[in-house]
Amino acid sequence: MKLLSAVLLGLAAAAAVAATFLPLSELLIRLTPDQPQTEFVTTGWSTHFGGTKDEHGPLFGIPVAAAAATVLLGIRWRKVAYAGAAALAGVTGMLFVYLLNAISFHKAGNITIDPGLEAGFGNGIWVLISAVVLAFGAVVVHPDD
Amino acid sequence: MIGRPTAVALIVAGVVLTATAMVLPWYSTVYAGNVEVVVRAWGTQVVNKPGDWPAGDLSPWYGLPVALTAVLLVAGIWINRAALAGAAAQLGAVGITAVLLISERGHAVEQQGDFAIGYGLVFLVAGTLTALAGALAVQREPA
Numbered sequence: 001m002k003l004l005s006a007v008l009l010g011l012a013a014a015a016a017v018a019a020t021f022l023p024l025s026e027l028l029i030r031l032t033p034d035q036p037q038t039e040f041v042t043t044g045w046s047t048h049f050g051g052t053k054d055e056h057g058p059l060f061g062i063p064v065a066a067a068a069a070t071v072l073l074g075i076r077w078r079k080v081a082y083a084g085a086a087a088l089a090g091v092t093g094m095l096f097v098y099l100l101n102a103i104s105f106h107k108a109g110n111i112t113i114d115p116g117l118e119a120g121f122g123n124g125i126w127v128l129i130s131a132v133v134l135a136f137g138a139v140v141v142h143p144d145d
Numbered sequence: 146m147i148g149r150p151t152a153v154a155l156i157v158a159g160v161v162l163t164a165t166a167m168v169l170p171w172y173s174t175v176y177a178g179n180v181e182v183v184v185r186a187w188g189t190q191v192v193n194k195p196g197d198w199p200a201g202d203l204s205p206w207y208g209l210p211v212a213l214t215a216v217l218l219v220a221g222i223w224i225n226r227a228a229l230a231g232a233a234a235q236l237g238a239v240g241i242t243a244v245l246l247i248s249e250r251g252h253a254v255e256q257q258g259d260f261a262i263g264y265g266l267v268f269l270v271a272g273t274l275t276a277l278a279g280a281l282a283v284q285r286e287p288a
Binding site for chain 2: 055056057058059060062063066067079082083084086087088089090091092093094095097098100101102105109
């Protein structure tokens with residue numbers, strides 16, 4: 001069980017870090033009717049609007065990486081694994097709410113200009129949620145109490 | 146060690162501070178023409194809203210994850226595990242708020258806005274750290 005929990009915690013941390021490099025939200029929007037659609041992609045480390053990088057894009061990767069590090073440290077202590085999993089869940093929950101708000105905001109604001117608009121979550125958020133599930137699973141089988 | 150009553154008192158203080166944070170402004174920016182954008186736990190308020198301001202609310206539910214972690218903290222008064230989960234999750238949520246804050250500040254300064262941190266965010270950080278201290282202390286005491 002010790003090995004299983006260690007493997008699961010390792011996988012959870014790796015998945016969480018990998019998720020920061022994947023798109024968290026993807027928007028395909030037209031700002032004026034005659035313009036082509038622009039892709040608006042947010043990852044844990046950058047926000048791109050077409051070819052332009054947002055200099056002040058939020059670095060969601062930092063709290064995710066910190067929680068992932070705690071999860072990894074949890075291989076040694078069950079309570080640390082538990083706290084790390086909870087921290088990762090908190091990070092994911094707040095990020096999910098932010099993304100959901102941002103996606104619906106852009107949808108509501110641009111749908112009249114561009115009926116062909118596409119706005120939704122990227123794969124990163126689903127990988128991140130999976131990491132939370134893996135981390136809690138690892139805590140359950142963690143033998144050290 | 147500080148003892149169970151003190152640890153529980155810290156958790157309670159953390160919950161009270163967090164609850165206060167839910168009704169106070171988190172951060173705000175004043176732009177030209179006295180347009181002020183105030184971000185709170187339950188929505189963004191635009192004071193002196195210009196006509197061309199985009200419709201919709203960018204942050205209606207920041208309070209939701211924090212409300213859930215606060216409930217876990219309250220449960221943590223009786224269940225040690227819940228206190229640790231609540232405090233750790235709230236710290237994670239505050240982490241996301243912190244990077245958003247830095248990002249928003251960057252955007253505000255770029256557009257010559259006057260950015261300010263509100264009492265709500267100060268209370269949220271203080272409440273989270275206080276609750277975390279209590280939750281960690283309570284883990285060391287026999288249940």
